Amino acid sequence: MRRDLTARQRQVLLLAANGNTNPQIAAWLDVTTQSVAEILSAAYRRLGATDRAQAVAIALAVGELGVHDIHIPDQQREAAA
Template sequence: MSALTARQRQVLRLTAAGYTSTQTGHRLGIDARTVSRHLGEAYKTLGAHDRAHAVALAIHHGHITLAELAAIAQESTARDAEGPREPVDAPQGGREASRAARDGRGAAKPSQAPAGEPEGRAA
């Protein structure tokens, strides 16, 4: 088996930490498509079928060490303890509104009263 490049190892470590290609790209200062390309090359090198398989094989072959896994777990635990973050410039209620829509708790529907009749007297 050929060796992974330093960048492929870096991308796999962030993948193991649960980052998406977009998040990984932001952290590394590269485009998400470049992250996907690095992952694809790592898949070929490792003989992996998907992200989870690539991470498992990278651990198995020593490309991700136990010390790195411990650091990943510690960082992940710290991130989870911080809780979700709202973007500073997000519209008010943006995240809550999307959660409500996803959970089926959308905003109350306006009254369907026929034109000319007051609300609450709809047939």
């Protein structure tokens, strides 16, 4: 049985999904990198994931994150056009 992510877990996972590193997320949210790592670890456990990429994939699949929440870098968008 899957448990929903907390609002903070969803926020941090979304920042990670958009290519931010733990130090960048920590600076953005004014918390420590250790706090970011702990929040992500808790999110992984709730989702049944073992790493960042799998957590994002599962979160997208179960509706915790929306595909429109993920921002495509301009370079990749131009290459696809």
